[in-house]
Amino acid sequence: MQKLQLTTLVQNGISAWFHRVRVSFSEHRPKLFEDLERENNELSKIVMDAVELKRYRWGGNAAPVYKEIRANAINLYEAIERSCIECQTKHQGDPHLAYIRLEARLADLTSFPSIDNERPSEKGVHVFRVILQKSASEPPFSVEVFRRNTNEDADSISSAATNDSDVGNAGPAQARNMSPRVTFQNAQPVAPAPNHPSPDESNSFKAFCPLLDIMNTLNEKPAEYLLGYLLDWSDCPHGFYSPRSNDFDMQSPKMMQLSQLYQCHGLDAVPAPDNQSKVLGRRARIRLALKLALAVLQLHGSQWLPERLSSEEVHLLCCDEPEQLQPLYCATFTSSSNHHATGDSIYQLVKILIELLNVQRFEDIDPPGTASGNTQPMEEMEKLRRLSSKTNVWHLGPQYKEALDNCLDFCKRQKSERDLNEDKITQDFHNDVLVHLIQVYRRHCSPHSRKGKKERKNGQEEVIVNAVQGPNLKKVTTPDSANAVAALSGAMTVAAPAKEAMENKITPLEGYLRYKNLSCLKYAL
Amino acid sequence: MSGIEIAGLVLTAFTSVIKHYREGLARFKTLINYKEELERWIRSLELQQVLFRNTLGHLISSCAKYGPTVNQLLTNEDSYEWEKKWQKASTELGPDFQDVLFDSYELFKRTGNELKSTLNNLKSFLDDPQVYLLEQCRSCS
Numbered sequence: 027m028q029k030l031q032l033t034t035l036v037q038n039g040i041s042a043w044f045h046r047v048r049v050s051f052s053e054h055r056p057k058l059f060e061d062l063e064r065e066n067n068e069l070s071k072i073v074m075d076a077v078e079l080k081r082y083r084w085g086g087n088a089a090p091v092y093k094e095i096r097a098n099a100i101n102l103y104e105a106i107e108r109s110c111i112e113c114q115t116k117h118q119g120d121p122h123l124a125y126i127r128l129e130a131r132l133a134d135l136t137s138f139p140s141i142d143n144e145r146p147s148e149k150g151v152h153v154f155r156v157i158l159q160k161s162a163s164e165p166p167f168s169v170e171v172f173r174r175n176t177n178e179d180a181d182s183i184s185s186a187a188t189n190d191s192d193v194g195n196a197g198p199a200q201a202r203n204m205s206p207r208v209t210f211q212n213a214q215p216v217a218p219a220p221n222h223p224s225p226d227e228s229n230s231f232k233a234f235c236p237l238l239d240i241m242n243t244l245n246e247k248p249a250e251y252l253l254g255y256l257l258d259w260s261d262c263p264h265g266f267y268s269p270r271s272n273d274f275d276m277q278s279p280k281m282m283q284l285s286q287l288y289q290c291h292g293l294d295a296v297p298a299p300d301n302q303s304k305v306l307g308r309r310a311r312i313r314l315a316l317k318l319a320l321a322v323l324q325l326h327g328s329q330w331l332p333e334r335l336s337s338e339e340v341h342l343l344c345c346d347e348p349e350q351l352q353p354l355y356c357a358t359f360t361s362s363s364n365h366h367a368t369g370d371s372i373y374q375l376v377k378i379l380i381e382l383l384n385v386q387r388f389e390d391i392d393p394p395g396t397a398s399g400n401t402q403p404m405e406e407m408e409k410l411r412r413l414s415s416k417t418n419v420w421h422l423g424p425q426y427k428e429a430l431d432n433c434l435d436f437c438k439r440q441k442s443e444r445d446l447n448e449d450k451i452t453q454d455f456h457n458d459v460l461v462h463l464i465q466v467y468r469r470h471c472s473p474h475s476r477k478g479k480k481e482r483k484n485g486q487e488e489v490i491v492n493a494v495q496g497p498n499l500k501k502v503t504t505p506d507s508a509n510a511v512a513a514l515s516g517a518m519t520v521a522a523p524a525k526e527a528m529e530n531k532i533t534p535l536e537g538y539l540r541y542k543n544l545s546c547l548k549y550a551l
Numbered sequence: 552m553s554g555i556e557i558a559g560l561v562l563t564a565f566t567s568v569i570k571h572y573r574e575g576l577a578r579f580k581t582l583i584n585y586k587e588e589l590e591r592w593i594r595s596l597e598l599q600q601v602l603f604r605n606t607l608g609h610l611i612s613s614c615a616k617y618g619p620t621v622n623q624l625l626t627n628e629d630s631y632e633w634e635k636k637w638q639k640a641s642t643e644l645g646p647d648f649q650d651v652l653f654d655s656y657e658l659f660k661r662t663g664n665e666l667k668s669t670l671n672n673l674k675s676f677l678d679d680p681q682v683y684l685l686e687q688c689r690s691c692s
Contacts, residue, residue, distance in 0.1 A: 058673055059595050065666040066599050070606040072659050076652045077613045 088456045089449035092323045099328040102154060102171060107329075284314070284378075285337035285387050309470050311382040312422060316463045318378055319429070322371045323455060335374035337381055337388075372455075376433050380413050383422060383430070407438050422466065429462035554648045554656055555641045557663035558607055562637075564670040565600040566628040569593060571674055596673070603666075614647035 154171045287306045318340070325331045332339035377388045384391050392413055414430050436455060572593050604625050611621050624640055627633045652659050 058669070058676070059592075059599075061669045062596075062599050062666070062673070065662055065669060066602050066606075069659065069662045069666065070602060072652070072655045072662065073606045073610045076655045076659075077609055080613060080651050080653070 088460075089452040092452055092456070093449070095324045096326065096328055099154065099325050099330050102156075103329045106156075282342050283338055284340040284342055287342065288337065288381065288386050288390075306385060308422060311385070312426065312463070312466050312470055315379055315382050315422075315426070315429075316460075316467050318375060319433075319459055319463055322375050323452065323460065326371050331371060335371050335378065337378060340378070372433060373437050376410055376414075376430065376437055379426075379430050379433060380410065383414070383426070407434065410434055410437070423469065425462045425466045425469070429459045429466070432458035432462070552660070553641070553645050554652065554660050554663065555645050557660055557667065558610075559637045559641065561603060561663055561667050561670065562607070562625070562628045564667055564674070565596070565603060568670050568674045569596050569600065570629065572596065610648065610651060611644065613651050614644055 156171050318335070321331065322335070380391065381388050392409060411434055414427070414434060436459070572589065608621050608625055611624060624633075624636060648659075649656050
């Protein structure tokens with residue numbers, strides 16, 4: 027009996043113990059797992075929101091910047107055109123040529139020593155690289171052109187010019203009277219950079235044509251200083267500047283068409299006019315795609331863009347590094363030139379993006395003789411869609427594909443170049459196409475990419491700007507390359523003084539970009 | 552420790568805890584209905600693991616360089632190959648993580664650390680459940 031009671035007691039005790047253990051298990055579980063669930067949900071929310079916001083953060087407010095560049099490009103074209111036509115009429119010479127790099131870059135004024143001495147600006151200026159050629163048989167020269175926007179600047183330049191007895195025309199009053207005359211003037215005072223001789227003042231300023239003036243000056247002194255100003259009818263002078271570091275041989279730049287690069291065998295080596303083997307590799311293609319997309323945003327509506335943007339119309343400035351290829355467009359200035367943009371640059375851009383994907387001319391990818399080669403707009407879109415989904419589509423990465431698809435969507439929605447005049451559409455195009463291409467560019471050409479840590483350019487070490495790191499913006503330069511600057515391999519070369527960069531100071535340009543929340547445009551401009 | 556490193560630790564912690572619980576079944580066999588209870592635990596853990604993987608996958612996808620290889624990065628977290636892959640990705644993805652998370656980066660790191668310590672608690676609880684449970688029972692009575 028006692029034994030039975032003892033057994034019962036033990037059994038009860040054990041079951042009670044088990045019961046307690048089970049209860050404690052069940053009670054404890056929610057507490058531990060609640061913590062886990064809560065933390066996981068928080069993390070998920072943080073990430074989802076950040077990813078969603080990223081798109082907008084990258085986008086910034088880019089439309090006004092593109093608008094400003096476009097206005098400058100139109101103005102520059104008109105200024106050069108007037109000057110060239112006037113010259114040809116007078117001298118019965120061959121048509122002048124001017125190549126413009128198909129995007130503007132944003133430069134810090136501190137990179138212009140002669141201007142910096144006068145009045146440093148806190149804001150960057152948009153600089154166009156222009157290659158001038160008196161005629162097809164003459165050697166081309168490269169200059170950079172920037173525009174000074176304020177009347178105050180124009181006044182100071184003009185009044186300086188009037189002190190020169192050789193010039194004598196286009197003083198401040200004349201400039202303000204919206205004179206249509208375009209005159210190349212000596213910039214006074216010209217402050218040459220150290221180690222460079224000053225321009226010979228007796229040289230060239232009586233000459234009529236600004237192109238001749240510039241070329242004569244370049245012939246004499248191919249050095250680093252402000253060559254002069256091109257006053258135009260809108261009261262805003264363009265400064266012509268011989269760039270500090272040319273990304274090509276200034277005396278004999280070699281040009282070739284983009285379509286020529288597609289020839290030969292697919293993705294790799296293709297012969298260049300100089301009989302050197304050139305490689306249109308992945309990075310070069312991504313770079314070209316970005317620059318062409320930028321060109322559409324920056325130059326649409328201006329006459330710098332070809333009537334039909336195509337690989338035949340896009341010229342490339344050949345250099346030692348295939349990745350440094352610069353897309354250019356050649357404008358021929360004749361008195362009879364009647365250039366009208368067709369307004370389908372976005373559509374043409376899609377074609378070129380597909381071409382770059384396949385490294386083939388569009389006609390070769392989809393010959394006109396095939397069944398699909400019709401011209402109905404919707405079917406044409408479908409054809410583009412089909413071609414963009416073909417093989418090789420992942421070769422340039424998913425972001426490139428996304429940019430291409432978004433570009434196609436713009437075409438499908440009947441958005442043409444003219445619609446880009448609207449800020450919202452420009453912003454959308456920037457967010458949906460440009461941002462993706464910039465990201466692809468960063469991925470393959472930034473310091474974090476395997477190959478892109480350091481690029482050699484004209485024997486100088488050039489460091490490509492790090493990704494837009496937000497808080498880490500200061501880390502864009504490294505001591506060994508401080509003078510080589512935060513640069514986007516030509517797309518954005520900001521010359522920052524070595525000392526300043528060493529100390530990690532923020533340059534005015536960086537400050538401006540930060541202020542405007544346009545850090546992303548460090549890549550774009 | 553960077554955000555991506557913390558994320559990697561959480562990933563391995565999840566795998567390790569779940570594995571630990573599966574292998575640690577013998578310890579619970581003295582309990583009544585231990586299977587049912589433990590399966591529920593493991594299911595909850597796996598659910599949380601999937602949620603975390605999805606979140607991380609979303610974050611990595613937005614850093615498009617690793618877009619196509621997200622699957623490779625988020626499977627077999629206990630293998631040596633994965634460890635190597637993750638280490639390589641850490642160096643390259645680190646800045647991108649900061650870029651995407653921007654202001655939330657610090658918060659991400661903090662929450663990730665908390666998640667890691669919760670998982671460690673769960674693991675240590677299983678390491679010696681009897682002591683842990685007896686302590687709990689004592690506190691109940």
